[in-house]
Amino acid sequence: MFNTIRNWRERRIVARHPIAESLWREALRRCTAARRLGASDQATLRILATLFLDRKSLEPTGGLELTDTDRVLLAAHACVPIIKLGMDWYDGWHSVIVYPDAFVPRRPQLDAAGVEHQSNAVMAGEAWGRGPVIVSWAEVLNSGKRPGHNVIVHEMAHKLDMLNGDANGFPPLHRRMDRRVWSQVFSNAWDRLQDDRRNGIDLPIDPYALESPAEFFAVASEQFFEEPVALRQHLPDVYRQLEQFYRQHPL
Ligand SMILES: [Zn+2]
Numbered sequence: 001m002f003n004t005i006r007n008w009r010e011r012r013i014v015a016r017h018p019i020a021e022s023l024w025r026e027a028l029r030r031c032t033a034a035r036r037l038g039a040s041d042q043a044t045l046r047i048l049a050t051l052f053l054d055r056k057s058l059e060p061t062g063g064l065e066l067t068d069t070d071r072v073l074l075a076a077h078a079c080v081p082i083i084k085l086g087m088d089w090y091d092g093w094h095s096v097i098v099y100p101d102a103f104v105p106r107r108p109q110l111d112a113a114g115v116e117h118q119s120n121a122v123m124a125g126e127a128w129g130r131g132p133v134i135v136s137w138a139e140v141l142n143s144g145k146r147p148g149h150n151v152i153v154h155e156m157a158h159k160l161d162m163l164n165g166d167a168n169g170f171p172p173l174h175r176r177m178d179r180r181v182w183s184q185v186f187s188n189a190w191d192r193l194q195d196d197r198r199n200g201i202d203l204p205i206d207p208y209a210l211e212s213p214a215e216f217f218a219v220a221s222e223q224f225f226e227e228p229v230a231l232r233q234h235l236p237d238v239y240r241q242l243e244q245f246y247r248q249h250p251l
Contacts, residue, residue, distance in 0.1 A: 004044050004087075010051055013051060017053075017054065019049060019053075023072045030073050030144075031144070032226060033226055034080055036250060045079055048082060049075035051087050052090070053075050056075075056078075057096070058096050064098055073140075074096065077152035077153060078096070078152050080153060081246055084247035084248055093130055093131060095132040097132050099136050099137065102122045125139060127155040127159050129162045149206070150222045150226050153222050153226070154218045156221075157222070160172075168214055169186060171245065177241075186241070189238050190213070194210060205219060206222075221242060224250060232251060
C-alpha cells in the first residue's frame with residue numbers, strides 16, 4: 001500500500017491547510033461517489049483533496065467564479081479514482097480549466113486526411129497529454145444526477161490512461177494484472193456493445209463509450225464509481241478489471 005502523505009512537505013500542507021469541516025461535509029453531500037466510501041477511505045480522500053488543491057491550479061474562465069466549496073467539491077470528485085493509488089498517479093500536469101458551460105475548444109484539429117480545421121464540437125470536458133484538464137462546471141454539477149455520469153472522473157481516467165503514452169484505453173496496469181486479460185475483456189465487451197447498438201438494443205452504458213477504446217475506459221470508469229451496481233450487472237468482467245486497476249470495490 002502507498003502512504004497517502006509522501007513526505008514532510010505534504011504533511012505540512014495537510015496540517016496547515018486542512019479542508020474545513022463544513023466545506024468537507026458539503027462536498028461529501030454533493031459527491032455521490034465519495035458518499036459511498038467507508039470512513040477510512042473518506043479520510044484518505046480528504047487528504048488527497050487537500051494535496052490536489054495545493055498542487056493543481058483550478059482556473060475558472062469565461063466569467064465563472066468558484067467558491068471554496070466548489071473547489072473542494074471538484075477536488076473530491078477528482079481524487080475518488082486515486083484513493084488506493086496515490087497522488088503520484090496525477091503527476092505531470094498542473095491545471096484544471098473550468099468553463100461555466102459546454103465549450104468549443106479553440107484549436108486546430110487534423111482530420112483523417114491530415115487537413116487542419118477548427119473543431120466545432122461542443123465539449124463537456126477534455127484532457128491533454130501533459131496539459132490541462134478542461135471541464136464544464138455545469139457538467140460537474142450534473143455528476144451523479146445523470147446516472148453513471150461524472151465528467152471529472154472521466155477526464156481523470158484519461159489522465160491515468162495517458163501515463164504510459166497516448167490515451168488508448170490501456171493505462172499502466174499493476175504488476176499482478178494481466179495485460180492480455182485486460183485487452184480481451186475490454187475488446188469482448190466492445191464487440192458485444194457494437195452488436196447491440198447495430199441491433200437497436202439499448203446500451204447499458206453511455207454510447208459515447210464506443211467512440212474509441214480511450215472513451216470506453218473513461219466512460220466505464222465513470223460508471224464504475226457512479227453506478228457500480230449497473231456496471232457489474234451488465235459488464236461484470238469490465239467491472240472486475242476496474243476493481244483491480246483502481247483497487248476499489250465501490251459495491
Ligand atoms: Zn473522453
